[in-house]
Amino acid sequence: MSKEPIPASAYDMDHAEEAEERRTLAILVDNEPGVLGRVVGLFSARGYNIESLTVAEVDRGKHRSRITIVTTGTAHMLEQIEAQVLRLVPVAAVIDITKSKRGIERELALVKVAGKGEPRVEALRIAEIFRARVIDTTNESFIFEITGASEKIDQFTDLMEPLGLVEVSRTGVLSIRRGKDAG
Amino acid sequence: MDTHTLTDTQTTKRTMTGAEIVVTALKEQGVDTMFGYPGGAVLPIYDALYSEDSIRHILVRHEQGAGHAAEGYARSTGKCGVALVTSGPGATNMVTPITDAMMDSIPMVVITGQVPSHLIGTDAFQECDTVGITRCCAKHNYLVTDVDDLAHTIHEAFLIATSGRPGPVVIDIPKDVQFATGPYIGKEGVYKPTYQPKTEPSDHAIRDALDMMAAARRPVFYTGGGVINSGPEASKLLRELQAATGFPVTSTLMGLGAFPAGHEDWLGMVGMHGAYEANNAMHDCDLMICIGARFDDRVTGKVSAFSPGSRKIHIDIDPSSINKIIRVDVPVVADCKAALQALLGGWKRRKLAKPDIEDWKEQIAKWKAVDCFSYPPNNGAIRPQYAVERLYELTKDRDTYISTEVGQHQMWAAQHYHFEEPNRWMTSGGLGTMGYGLPAAVGIQAAHPGSLVIDIAGEASVQMVMQEVSTAVQHKLPIKVFILNNEWMGMVRQWQELLHGERYSHSYSESLPDFVKLAEAYGAKGIQCSDPAELDAKILEMIDHDGPVIFDCLVEKAENCLPMIPSGAPHNEMILGKISGDEIGEDGRRMV
Ligand SMILES: Cc1ncc(C[n+]2csc(CCOP(=O)(O)OP(=O)(O)O)c2C)c(N)n1
Ligand SMILES: [Mg+2]
Numbered sequence: 001m002s003k004e005p006i007p008a009s010a011y012d013m014d015h016a017e018e019a020e021e022r023r024t025l026a027i028l029v030d031n032e033p034g035v036l037g038r039v040v041g042l043f044s045a046r047g048y049n050i051e052s053l054t055v056a057e058v059d060r061g062k063h064r065s066r067i068t069i070v071t072t073g074t075a076h077m078l079e080q081i082e083a084q085v086l087r088l089v090p091v092a093a094v095i096d097i098t099k100s101k102r103g104i105e106r107e108l109a110l111v112k113v114a115g116k117g118e119p120r121v122e123a124l125r126i127a128e129i130f131r132a133r134v135i136d137t138t139n140e141s142f143i144f145e146i147t148g149a150s151e152k153i154d155q156f157t158d159l160m161e162p163l164g165l166v167e168v169s170r171t172g173v174l175s176i177r178r179g180k181d182a183g
Numbered sequence: 184m185d186t187h188t189l190t191d192t193q194t195t196k197r198t199m200t201g202a203e204i205v206v207t208a209l210k211e212q213g214v215d216t217m218f219g220y221p222g223g224a225v226l227p228i229y230d231a232l233y234s235e236d237s238i239r240h241i242l243v244r245h246e247q248g249a250g251h252a253a254e255g256y257a258r259s260t261g262k263c264g265v266a267l268v269t270s271g272p273g274a275t276n277m278v279t280p281i282t283d284a285m286m287d288s289i290p291m292v293v294i295t296g297q298v299p300s301h302l303i304g305t306d307a308f309q310e311c312d313t314v315g316i317t318r319c320c321a322k323h324n325y326l327v328t329d330v331d332d333l334a335h336t337i338h339e340a341f342l343i344a345t346s347g348r349p350g351p352v353v354i355d356i357p358k359d360v361q362f363a364t365g366p367y368i369g370k371e372g373v374y375k376p377t378y379q380p381k382t383e384p385s386d387h388a389i390r391d392a393l394d395m396m397a398a399a400r401r402p403v404f405y406t407g408g409g410v411i412n413s414g415p416e417a418s419k420l421l422r423e424l425q426a427a428t429g430f431p432v433t434s435t436l437m438g439l440g441a442f443p444a445g446h447e448d449w450l451g452m453v454g455m456h457g458a459y460e461a462n463n464a465m466h467d468c469d470l471m472i473c474i475g476a477r478f479d480d481r482v483t484g485k486v487s488a489f490s491p492g493s494r495k496i497h498i499d500i501d502p503s504s505i506n507k508i509i510r511v512d513v514p515v516v517a518d519c520k521a522a523l524q525a526l527l528g529g530w531k532r533r534k535l536a537k538p539d540i541e542d543w544k545e546q547i548a549k550w551k552a553v554d555c556f557s558y559p560p561n562n563g564a565i566r567p568q569y570a571v572e573r574l575y576e577l578t579k580d581r582d583t584y585i586s587t588e589v590g591q592h593q594m595w596a597a598q599h600y601h602f603e604e605p606n607r608w609m610t611s612g613g614l615g616t617m618g619y620g621l622p623a624a625v626g627i628q629a630a631h632p633g634s635l636v637i638d639i640a641g642e643a644s645v646q647m648v649m650q651e652v653s654t655a656v657q658h659k660l661p662i663k664v665f666i667l668n669n670e671w672m673g674m675v676r677q678w679q680e681l682l683h684g685e686r687y688s689h690s691y692s693e694s695l696p697d698f699v700k701l702a703e704a705y706g707a708k709g710i711q712c713s714d715p716a717e718l719d720a721k722i723l724e725m726i727d728h729d730g731p732v733i734f735d736c737l738v739e740k741a742e743n744c745l746p747m748i749p750s751g752a753p754h755n756e757m758i759l760g761k762i763s764g765d766e767i768g769e770d771g772r773r774m775v
Contacts, residue, residue, distance in 0.1 A: 030377050033326065034314060034326075037318060041319050079506060083505075083507075089378050091377060092376070
């Protein structure tokens, strides 16, 4: 606000109809025992949503783990989520991947489809279009491995549904930012 | 550094047992007093304390007492409180004080024993998942699994508890780690890369704040517990900034004492049972300068109608407090002391003049003239407000510290006892814990042996922690427990009158003990008073007694605590005189 003239009271602004937004947050943490519990516990204690969650150590030497959480909330809520997560002692940084122009999101899924005859051929054809790999096959089933944005995976599983979709296992969203710098 | 501090050469690279590391680290941190209760899982640490005479250990009667005593010690000294308890039930009994300290931002380190490492996860005797249980109610916690990490962890715990927004930190130490030997590491150089609280305000925030302050016509300082936490210097700077600007000041329950109650620009406490003039000033101001307070629901009342015409500056060391409840115009993330210093420095450097706020002061004088805390004269029985007023008059010129329990008596204490200095008022604000005040008084008295320490109590609250009178007797802590005995859980009764058609469900204090005999049974002194004419003499008798006293002050039973902002109402709709029962609408009824 420093460069702008003194604003009117925040009450002059209209927050009445705040829409819910979807956000992908990358949370960089010290990989110490219980750290995931702290982050997840905060979300449940304060009534925030978790739509997807991934976590793994990403830097052995520095004991850093990266947690990617997809959440939804009003702009005000999302601002609070970031501030509350940053308040946790082992959290080094919170990056809003959705807002960042350089954000990239990917997900991996394993998709089992069972069937014979024409549907089986059709499943394989669609898999090719989506660049999904076959990683297991029997006479009556395939397991496909697919990576991409979450929407692409949704689309793929939707198309497989009538062709004999049996089950799906997804990693949840992974995130990183473009360019040469870390974080 | 004090005399207990070991020099670097003495402490670094010394090998000792885990239990000795605990005691050595506490000494290096300057701990002179701690509160605790032994048990199987902390016996090695107790053994190390046995021959240690530089740390005074106060044995309580229930672990909750140790926690609140540590809080009282901390809040009255500005130092970190320390408590030591065993695993399982010892740890679970600490959950209330840990949560209390979290809500009120009190620096506290709690050391809990844990079953030996190899038994963790087996449902061993007196095992509980202490770090799991306290994860969401402590600022941070640790399970120390390797004695090599112990010294570092303890120093880091003190750093985290006392810096940034202070809070409780729990260190869970398995018994085998207490027996194992490892290196002692000094506190020098201990820091946590992911934990770097911002304490200095940014220049542009201060500049914007000063611009608004210079242009204000109806300003108000709204200060909170953060000013007290920031240290006595912050209170001093607040007074100087007020003198430079001439702005009126109100404070939350937790902030009382940061600004002197005797000052002509003091508005009294804000909030649900705050002063009429304070709440109206908050509602009608054109500039609110919030310093170390957090727009708690007990302060804001109805959020959508909160101070509708004002711009707001919010100084807070915790970025998550800003814009959490109330949107503000100028956020200042900083320690209160640093922010006050910057504001005062800028005000002087820019040679800003006191804005003309005479109209505003006239308006405030009109609100003040309502005399919202007035009450009818005693009518046979002692009115609780009168009792607090007399207690104040008879103790104000002494070196006095006040703690409270939770209920009507707490609010009457806040309304009718007046504080000129910080760190003199200890109360459970955020969590509202009945049973806080008596053990807190134990902790305060341990920190200030020669001072007069009074717990203003309710007869229901005090029974939650009555056993700590025995602690006071054992350790020669001459605390005074001044019970406003109305034979009711008065605050509950008041809400039932207000909201539930006078159906007083389970709020009568049935089968009360004879408090005088109870005091005597503990080896303390008991005094009872029911006659207003005898009150002064008996209060003086209480003060003059060199030992713990339980004062059973029998007061008017059905007195309501007023004024009051009914829940769901805005600040300018306070109930002043009598409660009719129609004040609270359907929405308010659902609130707490
Ligand atoms: C541990 C705990 N349990 C319940 C409550 C709810 N509560 C708030 S005030 C109150 C009554 C307190 O009665 P008393 O101590 O006699 O004080 P009074 O209001 O009569 O002054 C109760 C039960 C609480 N604040 N804390
Ligand atoms: Mg009572």
